[in-house]
Amino acid sequence: MARWQKRPNGSNWGDFGENDQIGRLNLITPEKILAAAAEIKTGERFCLSLPLDLPGGNLLNPRRHPPKISPTVRSGDRPNMNYNLSQDDPNMIDVICDDLVVLHTQYSSQWDSLAHVGQEFDADGDGQAEIVYYNGYRGGEHIQGPEDEGGPRALALGIENMAAAGVQGRGVMIDLEGEFGRAQTLVGYDELMRVMEKDNVTVEEGDMVCLHTGFAQMIMEMNGNPDKDKLHGSCAALNGRDGKLLNWITDSGLSLLIADNYAVEAHPSVPGQGSCAFLPIHEHCLFKLGIHLGELWYLTPLNNWLKANKRSRFMLTAPPIRLPGAVGSPANPVATV
Structure with missing residues (x-):
């Protein structure tokens, strides 16, 4: 029996095969890798991970603690x-x-696997919602909780699938801090397009988009002694309730979406109407489109170099750890320019 009879509106379930577990990573073809390699001009490298004991404490997320x-x-x-x-x-x-x-796998610089966020959705078309994840994989069967035999463990969509795919390609930097500073700012489609046009940034199919907000640099400056008000009241974040922004994520063909802030999108999101996702970009990317999210990356030194050299593109190598069954992973990405 197929895992689903109907797929969510706006999703790509099945487009990469009924058993696909890596989503839009499929868009990073060998040709895209060669194009990414062509962005290397100087051979300089940048580590894009925070020290994994930052931000320090558990003020950013009370459920996640330092290693x-x-x-x-x-x-x-x-x-x-x-x-x-x-x-x-x-x-x-x-x-x-x-x-x-x-180690809390999503404490610091991290990847979200496609098992990180699912939804109660009527994938069977029988009028009864069930817990499902990207491409119809089921809660309790494929993503097991502590109450399930052998759980907790992601038997499908775990982070090891991303690792085995070999995460490498062309990164594209969008500098939101350059436009908005460190003021808490909600960025929708119009604001994002304004920044991209101003900085002459183009996103093509298969590109890994990095959003620089200055948040991780602020964490570095706190040096392990975070300020709760600043953690929860600073820097730009995407507005997940902006339908035009969600459509752009779909239509742009980006393969991965990465930010140096806590959740890529505003957290919590602006209020929605009726029943709605708590984190709409997480729903749109992880659940519907199979786009892994990178969070809390350390992008400022790379961003500064790119701006000084009038560039926005670079080679990005960013595999997670190959830990079977995990729903997230620390990230230690390397950018080569």
Whole structure:
């Protein structure tokens, strides 16, 4: 039996195959990779990840906490940190360190997998809504919760599918901070087009779009001691209730949507009418179109270099960790110019 009989309005379910799990990453063809490589002019590189212990604390999201690093242990609960192996064998002179990390995968610079956001939607056409995700994968069956045997785990749409696809292509920078500063600003289609026209930015099919707002730079300046009011009251974010903006995301053919702010879109979004998605761009991208979202990337140094050199395009290599079953992943992207 097919996973769905009808698909959400405006979605692309099935367009890349009934079992597709990477969505619009399919648009990054070998030809697009070659075009991205042609953007390399100097060979300079930029790390686009925050240190993964930032922003610090849990003021940005109370459910997400900084990573905790601990040593592994040897017999007798002896920690493997500056551990002299001569304690085990007097003929050994080596000293060893070995650690483990407890990590919230979406605490800092991150990727959202397509299993991150789904919806209650009547995919069977029987008048009864069920929990479904991109391309009709089902909650409880394909994306398992703690109450499901073998869960919690994404058996489909997990982040490992994105990693295996090899996330590499042409990045395109749109500098929202250059237009709006760090004032809390809701950016819809008209505002976005104004910035792109002013800076001569063009987005083509398969491009990975990066939105620079200055938010991650502000986090860096806080140095692990974040200011709650600034975290929740600064910088630009997309207006997910703007239908023209959602249509542009669809029509532009962008493959990935990335920002240096908390959620790409305003969080919480402006009020909607009737039943509506809490985060409409997450719904539109992750649930309907199969567009992975990147959040809290550190874009300012790259953005400054691009502006100084009158450029907006670059080569971007940005795979997540290949962790089967995870619904998100830290990101350590590299831009090459």
